[in-house]
Structure formats: structure tokens, C-alpha cells
Amino acid sequence: MVIDANTGRGLYQANIIINKTDGTSTDLDGKFIFSGEFTFPVELTVSHIGFKAQTKFFDKKNIDEIKFILKREFIKMSELVVTGTRTQKLHDNVPIATEVISQDDINNSGAQNIADLLSQRAGVSLQTSVEGGSVLNILGMDSRYILILMDGQPITGRFNNRVALDQILINRVKKVEIVKGPNSSLYGSEAMAGVVNIITKDTDSIEYIDVSGQYNNTQNKFQNTGIKNGSQNLSINGYKPLNKVKIKFNANLNQMKNDKSIQLIEIDKVDKQILGGGIDWEFNKNQKFDLNIQMYNQDETGKSKLMNTNTKILRNNFSLSHNIITKSNWNIKQSMNSNTYSRNYVQIRPWGDVEKDDTTNEDYSEYELLVNKSFGSNEITAGFETYNATYKSDRILSGKQKLKNQSLFAQYDKVFLNQISAIIGLRIDNYSEYSSVLSPRVGFMYRFKENWKFRTSWGQGFRAPSFMERFIDWNHVQFNYLVQGNPDLEPEKSEGINIGIEYVNTSKYQMSLMFYQTKFENLIEDFAIKPGLLSYQNIDKATFSGLELMCQLRISDQLDSRWGINWVNNVDGQNKTIPNTIPLSLTGSTNYKHPKKPVNFSINTKWVGSYRPQEYDPIKGLFVFAEKKLAAYSLIRLKSTIKISDYFNLSIGVNNVNNYTNNRFGPFVGRSAYIEISSKIKKGNKQ
Amino acid sequence: MKKLLIGVSMLMMLPFIACEDNKEDEAQKSVNIIEITTDNVNDGPYYFNFADAEKNSTNWHLSYQNLDAGGGNYMPSFSLANTVMLNVDKSLSFEDISEIPETSLFAPSNGKLGYMGEHEVLTYDTQVHKINVSDSNYIIYDTISHKVFKIHFDEYSSGVVMFRFAELASN
Numbered sequence: 001m002v003i004d005a006n007t008g009r010g011l012y013q014a015n016i017i018i019n020k021t022d023g024t025s026t027d028l029d030g031k032f033i034f035s036g037e038f039t040f041p042v043e044l045t046v047s048h049i050g051f052k053a054q055t056k057f058f059d060k061k062n063i064d065e066i067k068f069i070l071k072r073e074f075i076k077m078s079e080l081v082v083t084g085t086r087t088q089k090l091h092d093n094v095p096i097a098t099e100v101i102s103q104d105d106i107n108n109s110g111a112q113n114i115a116d117l118l119s120q121r122a123g124v125s126l127q128t129s130v131e132g133g134s135v136l137n138i139l140g141m142d143s144r145y146i147l148i149l150m151d152g153q154p155i156t157g158r159f160n161n162r163v164a165l166d167q168i169l170i171n172r173v174k175k176v177e178i179v180k181g182p183n184s185s186l187y188g189s190e191a192m193a194g195v196v197n198i199i200t201k202d203t204d205s206i207e208y209i210d211v212s213g214q215y216n217n218t219q220n221k222f223q224n225t226g227i228k229n230g231s232q233n234l235s236i237n238g239y240k241p242l243n244k245v246k247i248k249f250n251a252n253l254n255q256m257k258n259d260k261s262i263q264l265i266e267i268d269k270v271d272k273q274i275l276g277g278g279i280d281w282e283f284n285k286n287q288k289f290d291l292n293i294q295m296y297n298q299d300e301t302g303k304s305k306l307m308n309t310n311t312k313i314l315r316n317n318f319s320l321s322h323n324i325i326t327k328s329n330w331n332i333k334q335s336m337n338s339n340t341y342s343r344n345y346v347q348i349r350p351w352g353d354v355e356k357d358d359t360t361n362e363d364y365s366e367y368e369l370l371v372n373k374s375f376g377s378n379e380i381t382a383g384f385e386t387y388n389a390t391y392k393s394d395r396i397l398s399g400k401q402k403l404k405n406q407s408l409f410a411q412y413d414k415v416f417l418n419q420i421s422a423i424i425g426l427r428i429d430n431y432s433e434y435s436s437v438l439s440p441r442v443g444f445m446y447r448f449k450e451n452w453k454f455r456t457s458w459g460q461g462f463r464a465p466s467f468m469e470r471f472i473d474w475n476h477v478q479f480n481y482l483v484q485g486n487p488d489l490e491p492e493k494s495e496g497i498n499i500g501i502e503y504v505n506t507s508k509y510q511m512s513l514m515f516y517q518t519k520f521e522n523l524i525e526d527f528a529i530k531p532g533l534l535s536y537q538n539i540d541k542a543t544f545s546g547l548e549l550m551c552q553l554r555i556s557d558q559l560d561s562r563w564g565i566n567w568v569n570n571v572d573g574q575n576k577t578i579p580n581t582i583p584l585s586l587t588g589s590t591n592y593k594h595p596k597k598p599v600n601f602s603i604n605t606k607w608v609g610s611y612r613p614q615e616y617d618p619i620k621g622l623f624v625f626a627e628k629k630l631a632a633y634s635l636i637r638l639k640s641t642i643k644i645s646d647y648f649n650l651s652i653g654v655n656n657v658n659n660y661t662n663n664r665f666g667p668f669v670g671r672s673a674y675i676e677i678s679s680k681i682k683k684g685n686k687q
Numbered sequence: 688m689k690k691l692l693i694g695v696s697m698l699m700m701l702p703f704i705a706c707e708d709n710k711e712d713e714a715q716k717s718v719n720i721i722e723i724t725t726d727n728v729n730d731g732p733y734y735f736n737f738a739d740a741e742k743n744s745t746n747w748h749l750s751y752q753n754l755d756a757g758g759g760n761y762m763p764s765f766s767l768a769n770t771v772m773l774n775v776d777k778s779l780s781f782e783d784i785s786e787i788p789e790t791s792l793f794a795p796s797n798g799k800l801g802y803m804g805e806h807e808v809l810t811y812d813t814q815v816h817k818i819n820v821s822d823s824n825y826i827i828y829d830t831i832s833h834k835v836f837k838i839h840f841d842e843y844s845s846g847v848v849m850f851r852f853a854e855l856a857s858n
Contacts, residue, residue, distance in 0.1 A: 306724065306844035347845065355845050664812070 002030045002046055005071045012206070014048040014070065028206075046070065049079045052506055073506040082152065083177040083197040084443075085413065085423065086186050087372050087381050095413070095421040095445040097455050097500050097514060099550070101176040105562075108591055108602040110639045110653040110674065112216065112233065112254075114198060115165035117176065120606055120637070122587040123548065123566035125580065125666070136165055137580050138194065141544060141570070145463060145494075147183070147191035150198045151292075153319060153337050154190075154364070167298065167313070169274065171212060171235035172200045172250050180516055181496040182461030185425040185441035188385070188407055192461030192494040193518055193544070209238040212678035218260040218669050230672075231256040246280040260669045267302040267309070286325040293318050305350065312344045331372040339364045358394035379413040396471040397485065403467070404432035421445040429462075437462045437491055453502040455514075461496065465489035469524055469536045483526075486536045493521045509553045517545040523572075540573035558595055563588035577614075584609030598643030607634040613665050633660045635667065651676040720782075720853045725751055727846040728763045737836045737852055738829065748829060749838075751848065756802045763818070763846065764801035765808040767827060771796055774826040775806045781824050781839040787855050793828045800825070808840050809848075818843050826855070 002014040010030020017023050018034055019042060026032045040059045044066065047053035051070035058066060080088040084096030091100065101117065111117035115136060118124050125137045136143040148155055148163045155163050176198050183191035217230035235252040252274040256262050262270055276294035283289060296315040302308065321335035341362040347355040366387035373380050385407045392400040409427035416422070423443040430436045441459035448454070465486075472485040500514030522538040529535050550564040564587050570578040586607040593600050610632045612625050639653035652675050659671040721740055725733045732752035736743035748768050753761035767773060772793035776784060799805045810819050825838040838852045 304842055304844065305849050306842050306847050349847070 001066070002026050002032070002048070002068045002070060004030075004051075005069045011048055011051070011070060014046055014051075014068075017045040017047075019043050044068075071507070081177055082199075083149075083195055084179045084183075085381070085411065086152075086370065086383070087379065087413075092504070093415075093421060093445075095423045095443040095455060096179060096457055097498060097502075097512070099178040099180075101178070103174055104591075105589075106170060106173060106175070107641075108589060108600075108639060109604060110602075110637050110651075110655055111170050112214070112231070113166045113170055114168040114173070114176070117170060117173075118165065118196070120587065120604060122564040122585045122606070123546065123568060123582070125582055125608075137582075138196075141193050142580070144190070144466070145193040145492075147187050147189075147195045148198070149187075149195060151200055152197060153317075153335075153366075155339075167272070167296065167315075168198060169233070169235070169252050169254060169272070171233070171252055172237055173198055175199050180514075181457060181498045181518060182439070182441065182459035182494050184429075184437075184439035184461035184494075185427045185459055186409060186411065188405070188427060188429050188439070189462060189464040189491070192463045192492060192520075193496070206682055207240050208680060208682040209236070210678070210680040211236050212676060214674055214676040216259075216672060216674035218672035231259050231261075244282040246282075247277070248280070249277040251275050260672070262300075265302075266304065267300050269299075269301050271297075271299045273297045288323040290321045290323070291319070307355070308348050308350060310344075310346045310348075313342070315339070315341045329373060333368075333370045333372075335368050335370075337364070337366045337368075360393040360395070361391075363390040364388070377415040380411070381413070382408075382410040384408055391467040393467075395474040396467060397473045398471070401467050401471050402432070403464075406430050419447045421447075423457075431464060434464070434491065451504055453504070454500070455502065456497070456499045458497045459495070461494040461518075463492045463494075465491065465524060465536075483534045484529075489524060489536060490522050490538050492523055492538070495519050495521075507554070509551065511551045512549070514548045515546070516548070517543065519543050542570070542572045542578060544568070544570040544578070558593050559590070561588065561590045577612075579614040582608055582611050584611075600641045602637075602639045604637040604639075605634060608632060630662070630665060633662075634658065635660060647681055648677060648679045651678070720851050722849065722851050725848045725850075728753055728848075729846045737827070737838075737854070738832050738834055748827065748836075754801060762802040762811065763809055763843075763848075764804075765840075766798065766801050767796040769795075769797070770830050772828040772830060773799060773806070774828070776824040776826060777822070779824065781837065781851065784824055784826065784837045785855070787828075787835045787857055788826060790828075793826075796827070809843055820848070 002011045002016075003009065004011045010026065010028070012026060012028050012030065014026040014030070014032075015023060016025060016032050016034065019038065024032050024034050041057040042059075043055060043057055045053060045055040046068045048070060050072055052073050054068050054070060056066075056068070079091050079100070079102075081091045081094055081098045081100060082088050084094050084098045091098065101121075106117060109117055109120055111120065118136060118138070123138065136146075138146050143163065143165070148165065150168070155168075176196060178194065178196050180194045182193065183195045187195060212233075212235050214233040215230060216232070231254065233252070233254045235250070237250045238248065240247045252272070254270075254272040256270040258268060259270075262268070274294065274296050276292070278290065278292035281289040281291075294315075294317040296313070296317075298311070298313040300309070300311040300313075302310075317337070317339045319335060319337045321333060323331070323333045325331050339362075341364075342359065344357075344359045346357045349355060364387060366385065368383065368385045370381065370383040372382075385405070387405050389403045389405075390400065391403075407427060407429040409425065411423060411425035413421070413423045421444070423441075425441045427439045428436055429439070439460050439462060441457065443457035444455070446454045468485065470485045470487050470489055472483050474483045496516065496518035498514060498516045500512060502510070502512040504510045520542045523540070523542050524536050525539050526534055527537050527539075546566065546568045548564065548566050550562075552560070552562045554560045566585050566587075568581055568583055570581040572578055586609075587605065589602060589604040591600065591602045610629050612629045615624060615626055636657040637653065637655045638657055639651060641649050641651040644650045653673065655672045655674070656667065656670055661667055661670045723735065723740075725735075726742075728751055732744075732750060734742060734744040734747035735749045735751075736746055737748045748771050750766050750768075752764065754764040754766075756762040756764075773796035774788045774793050776788075800808050802809065802811070806821070806823060806825070808821050808825075810821060811817075812819055820840045820843050825840075826835060827838065828835050835855045835857075836852050837855055838850055840848060840850045842849045
């Protein structure tokens with residue numbers, strides 16, 4: 001039996017590994033059964049997310065009295081992470097440094113969407129694009145250099161070359177994994193400076209239904225119109241196991257009306273609807289199928305005396321994967337993904353003249369084969385990917401463009417003496433449009449003095465020029481200039497190194513310090529061919545460097561704290577600072593749980609150091625430094641959650657408590673308050 | 688009792704006092720404010736005559752056209768005729784301006800309303816690449832007709848501007 005040391009109750013779904021080969025898991029009461037022929041003593045290792053793993057040996061005398069009492073970990077190093085290696089590995093053992101934004105962090109953040117969540121991190125800033133959506137800047141790098149994945153798959157809808165992260169609502173997100181540095185050896189283009197993997201898959205396989213409703217008011221006051229203004233969100237997620245089939249579904253409705261966050265871009269109302277579902281089918285012990293469908297719809301409307309605008313975004317994602325474990329223990333996964341995206345933007349004068357009616361369609365279909373096998377302390381992973389992407393837009397030459405890609409990748413991972421872990425990988429991408437690209441990576445981890453880890457990795461990355469950069473043909477109506485793509489652009493290349501050290505005491509604290517440096521070649525930047533005509537070109541080199549210190553500390557059973565400091569130095573080939581680089585930022589969060597009452601209180605802070613912002617000079621076609629430095633500022637968020645019954649939680653929060661805004665450089669939205677009621681009803685136990 | 692009666696009487700008088708104020712406000716606001724929507728600047732220059740309250744490309748007070756802002760980039764810009772003097776008010780709301788400023792407060796308007804001018808009407812937000820409209824009130828004095836007008840620019844959208852104006856009468 002496996003017992004939770006805190007509650008004294010049986011622990012559901014603990015993993016039991018017998019003699020490092022066979023495995024089973026516990027039932028709802030924490031009990032497990034295994035049978036077979038064993039040589040004694042039998043080695044049993046029990047692990048569970050959020051608990052410290054235990055290994056014990058049993059002989060014939062005590063084999064009938066197996067009992068494990070697992071203690072909760074403050075630092076959850078026993079959870080599985082996938083992004084750094086594309087295979088599931090314990091966070092504690094992964095040789096590639098991976099930052100995890102856990103479910104607790106998400107719950108305490110008060111964020112509504114992924115853009116909002118990531119912008120709370122040190123070294124991350126967010127800008128609202130005048131054409132809609134949020135442009136994320138991670139470690140001074142535009143988000144087009146960071147590959148954004150959802151459950152390991154790329155997201156379509158790269159409007160303006162970037163994924164709109166405000167379209168990914170937080171309710172269904174279980175955790176976010178962030179891997180910094182070039183990762184093209186595994187993921188190909190766009191992963192040249194890092195990967196953000198948004199994981200929605202639930203590790204629970206118990207029946208549950210989860211409902212939450214949130215009202216957010218960014219107007220600082222309740223207006224006469226009551227709750228009609230501000231944003232409202234309703235989400236429902238559920239999971240229902242039926243023998244070997246598990247059914248999952250999700251629905252999300254989000255509406256923003258006269259909300260400050262959209263008024264800036266002259267939009268009055270945004271409606272977002274998400275509907276999805278899927279089936280996990282365990283065909284037999286060694287084969288599984290996983291089908292997922294997600295549909296996203298967004299409507300934006302804006303009205304003024306001179307212009308009415310309407311934007312409609314539709315996105316459909318379909319994925320089917322098949323997992324098989326062969327008799328010789330090869331783990332083979334093949335998956336098909338098909339994504340479609342369309343965006344229609346219409347500008348109509350109130351007197352009926354249509355000023356603009358442009359449509360963008362993006363189709364992406366991919367087949368992927370991934371094989372993996374462990375041989376003792378060795379692990380091999382290899383894969384093949386092929387995709388077709390079609391991009392059709394009124395803004396690009398000839399209206400429609402296609403891109404095909406085939407890639408092969410392989411990775412070898414070895415652990416020496418339980419202390420040293422090394423990984424080596426290589427990927428070759430072959431594009432229909434330009435020559436093949438090779439992307440290698442090497443990673444190394446050395447564990448010493450039990451709690452210390454040293455990690456380093458080196459890799460090369462690349463980013464293929466986007467359709468927009470190659471084929472755009474667009475007249476900027478407002479400023480009367482033309483933007484023309486450059487079909488001869490070469491892929492951007494990067495070479496990066498990370499060096500880090502980490503100390504972990506899973507029951508009390510964790511500290512990590514990481515230095516990273518990524519050098520870019522052939523960076524794509526816009527430039528003026530001649531007055532009034534802009535285009536893109538591959539330019540000189542740039543070097544992005546940074547130092548990141550992150551800590552987690554359990555002060556007592558009730559109080560814990562997390563904080564991070566990020567220093568960034570991003571310069572171009574002439575040693576000039578790259579636009580949007582924020583040299584120093586600090587983030588911190590403190591959570592307090594009342595010892596007796598079901599109340600939780602969180603404070604999240606972010607401090608951004610003084611810096612001199614850069615502005616685009618439309619005449620020179622260059623970014624130039626603003627005359628004055630922007631003073632340092634801080635943002636504070638408060639959230640309190642109260643368990644009001646066995647099934648319901650009530651949360652109240654205030655974002656940007658100190659009401660700091662800057663209409664030129666952001667943040668644009670001042671103090672706002674929200675209230676949320678949520679419920680998660682699980683079969684067998686209460687919330 | 689006497690104090691109570693006085694108190695009640697004063698309370699009853701309040702609405703009348705308030706109404707009196709409102710009448711004064713209404714008198715101030717009864718200035719005939721005209722709302723104008725320009726043509727799209729990308730279709731060609733736009734000229735306006737305030738005295739006639741209509742487009743007039745020969746006898747105009749205000750022009751709106753794409754001007755070379757340097758480097759061959761054209762920015763939508765406003766400018767006033769040479770015969771027009773300018774005063775800019777940032778303290779009052781447009782509706783509350785009812786008096787003509789002293790003559791000494793008017794100055795030549797050369798280039799002040801255009802792109803990068805001292806009182807530019809349309810400003811280019813370099814962060815979000817968007818054209819915004821100044822919130823200032825512009826009071827102009829036509830040295831030929833000796834008429835004074837107050838102007839406020841309300842909105843810019845893809846080449847078209849909406850503005851309001853009214854003639855200020857001398858007391």
C-alpha cells in the first residue's frame with residue numbers, strides 16, 4: 001500500500017517499478033497488486049508527482065507487508081518533463097535545463113491567457129500589437145525566435161510572423177515548460193532561441209468535471225452598466241473513463257467588452273469560443289490511440305465615427321496519435337496533425353465604403369514518427385517528420401504560397417554511474433524552398449554532493465524565413481509606404497551555449513543560476529530599399545547573453561516563496577543594444593496557506609529596471625533610442641482563494657495593484673480586479 | 688422652527704439655482720458646432736474654408752495632405768493658410784471655449800500643425816505604428832475676414848479625419 005504522509009490516506013496512481021523493469025500503479029485506496037516469478041530480494045521503487053520517490057527491497061519474509069509512506073515534495077523534481085528531450089524524463093534527471101510553470105504557479109498567477117502568464121516572468125515583456133494580439137518578447141528576443149508548442153505540436157496562426165498567445169486561454173493549461181537556447185536539433189525551425197511548450201494533457205485518469213467562471217474589471221470601478229463591461233470567462237473541462245476508452249471534453253467562452261486591454265487597439269468587443277474533445281483508447285496493454293479535436297472562434301468588433309472594424313479568426317486543430325510498445329521494448333509513436341487557420345479583417349466606413357477586406361488562410365498538415373528505446377542507462381530517440389504548409393493571404397505576392405519540409409533527427413542519451421548524464425542530437429531539415437540545414441546539440445549534466453547539479457548544453461539552431469518576410473506585398477494605408485518581401489532570404493542561424501548550476505533540497509529550497517549566450521547570423525530585419533519602400537534582408541551578427549538566478553524557498557508549512565532575477569545583454573554586430581531589450585528584471589511570488597482555514601493568499605511582483613527604450617523612426621526605417629530613460633517600475637498582483645464548500649472555490653484578485661501604466665511602452669492596462677468561482681469534482685474524492 | 692423653514696426654503700430653491708446655471712451653460716454651448724469629415728488624404732489634398740463651412744481649394748483656411756516628412760516618406764499633415772493666425776488652448780474643453788483670446792496671443796501658424804510641428808495635429812506613435820489625434824483646441828483668426836473659429840480634431844482613421852469647429856463671436 002502507498003500512503004500520503006500528510007493525510008494518512010492511500011495515494012491514487014502512484015507508480016510502482018519492480019526490479020527496474022515491470023510496473024503497475026495504485027488504485028483509489030492506494031493499493032496495488034503485482035504477480036509473477038521474481039528473484040529475491042525484490043526491488044520496488046514508488047514514485048508520484050509531488051512526492052519524494054522511495055526504493056525498498058523485500059524478501060520472502062516481508063513481501064506481504066509492503067507499505068510505502070510518501071512525503072510531499074516542495075520542489076517537484078519527480079514530475080516528468082518532455083520538452084528538452086522529446087521523451088518523458090524526470091525533471092530531476094533531465095540534462096537540458098527546463099523551467100516549469102506548474103499548475104500551482106498558474107493558479108496563483110491570476111493570469112487569463114498564456115501571454116498574461118508568461119509576461120509575469122522575469123525577462124519577459126508583452127506589447128499589444130496595433131493590429132491585434134500580443135507580441136511577446138522573451139529575454140529580449142521577439143517571440144518569432146521562440147517555438148511555441150501546444151502538447152508538443154506547433155501552433156498555426158502565425159499572424160504577423162508570431163503566434164498570438166492571448167488566444168490561448170489558461171483554464172485548460174496544466175503546466176508550461178520553457179527550454180532556453182537553440183533547440184532546432186529536436187524541433188527544427190523557429191526553435192533557434194528556445195521552446196515554450198504549453199501542456200494541456202491531464203495526467204489524471206480519474207473521472208472529473210471542472211467548471212469555472214471569472215469576471216475581470218479593468219475599469220477600476222463598477223460602472224452604471226454593471227458587469228457588462230470588462231471581461232468574463234466561463235470554462236468547463238471534463239474527463240470520463242469508460243473501460244478502455246477515456247473521453248475528454250472542454251468548452252470555453254470568453255468575452256471582453258469595453259475593456260482597457262482592447263480599447264488601446266480601438267476594439268470594443270472580443271468574443272472567444274473554444275470547443276474541444278478527444279478520446280484516449282487503450283487498445284491493449286501495448287497500444288494506445290489518442291484523438292483530439294479543438295475548434296477556436298474569435299470575433300472582434302470596433303466602432304467609431306470614422307471606421308467600423310470586424311476581425312474573425314477561426315482555427316481548427318485535429319490530431320491522431322498511435323503509441324505502440326513492441327516486444328523488444330521499442331516505444332513507437334506516430335502522429336498526424338492537421339491545423340487550419342483563417343483570419344478575415346474588414347474595415348468599413350459608417351457610410352458604407354469598404355476600406356479593407358483582407359483574408360489570410362493557413363493550412364498545416366504533418367506526419368511524425370518517433371521511436372525510442374532504453375538499453376539500461378542508454379536511451380536512443382529518433383524521428384522523422386514531414387509537413388506541408390500553405391499560406392494564402394491578400395497581403396502576399398500571388399496570394400498563395402506553399403512550403404514542404406522533411407526532416408530526420410536522432411538523439412542519444414547516456415547516464416554514467418547515476419551521476420553524469422550526457423545527450424547528443426542531430427537534425428537535418430530539407431526544405432522545398434532552400435537548401436538543407438543541419439542542427440546539432442550536445443548536453444551534459446553532472447550531479448555532485450547529492451543536491452548539486454551542473455548542466456551545460458551547446459547547440460545550433462535556425463529559423464526559416466516566414467511567408468510574410470518572403471512574399472509580403474502590402475501597402476500601409478496609414479503611412480503610405482509599401483512593404484515588399486524578399487524571396488531570396490536565407491534562414492537565420494544561431495549557435496548557443498547554456499551553463500548552469502542548481503542546488504535542490506526537495507523539502508525546503510531550490511536555487512539555480514544559468515548563463516546563456518546565443519549568437520545569431522543572417523538575422524532578418526526590415527530596411528528601406530528606397531524612400532517609401534521597405535523590405536527584409538539578412539543582416540550582420542547579433543549576440544544575446546543573459547544570466548538568470550531562480551530560487552524557491554519553503555519558509556514554513558504555510559509560507560513559501562519563489563523569485564528570479566534576469567539580466568540581459570543583447571547587442572548587434574556593432575555592439576548596439578537590440579530594441580526591446582530590458583536589461584534587468586526581477587520577479588517574485590509569495591504564497592500563504594492558513595494552517596486551519598481553507599484560505600490561500602498570493603502576492604506576485606515584477607520589477608523592471610530602468611532602461612532606455614527604442615522607437616521606430618519611420619523616416620530612417622531604423623530603431624532609435626528614446627531621449628529619456630524609462631524609470632524602473634514594479635507591478636504587483638494579489639490573489640486570495642477561499643474554499644467555500646467541499647466543491648467550490650472562490651478567488652478574488654487585483655492585478656497591477658499600484659496602477660502603473662505607460663501609454664507608449666506598456667503596460668497599458670492599470671489596476672483591475674477580478675472574481676472567480678471554480679469547482680473541480682473528482683470521482684472518489686472531493687476537490 | 689424658523690431655521691427649519693429657512694432650511695427647507697433654501698433646499699427648494701436649489702433646483703432653481705441649478706437650473707439657472709444650466710441655462711448659462713446652455714447659452715455657452717449654443718454656439719453652432721459643425722462636425723466635418725474630410726476626404727481620404729490618400730485620394731488627394733483636401734482644403735477647407737471655415738467661413739463658408741465647406742471644401743474650397745482656392746480660398747481655404749485649412750489644408751490636409753500628405754507631405755514629405757523627409758526621406759521620401761509621406762505623412763498626413765494639416766497646415767493653415769498664411770492669412771491665418773493661431774492660438775492653442777489645452778486647458779479648457781472644446782465646448783467651454785466661448786471667448787476670443789486676446790489678439791496678442793495669436794501667432795503665425797507656419798508649419799505648426801504639420802508632422803513634427805510645435806502643435807502637430809496628427810502624431811505618429813512609433814511603438815504601435817498608429818496615428819493619434821492631438822487633444823488640443825485650435826483657435827484661429829482669419830486676418831482677412833477677421834473671423835475667429837475654434838477647432839477640435841476628434842479622430843483619424845486610414846486617411847480620413849473628423850473635426851468640429853464653431854465660430855467665436857466677439858462680445
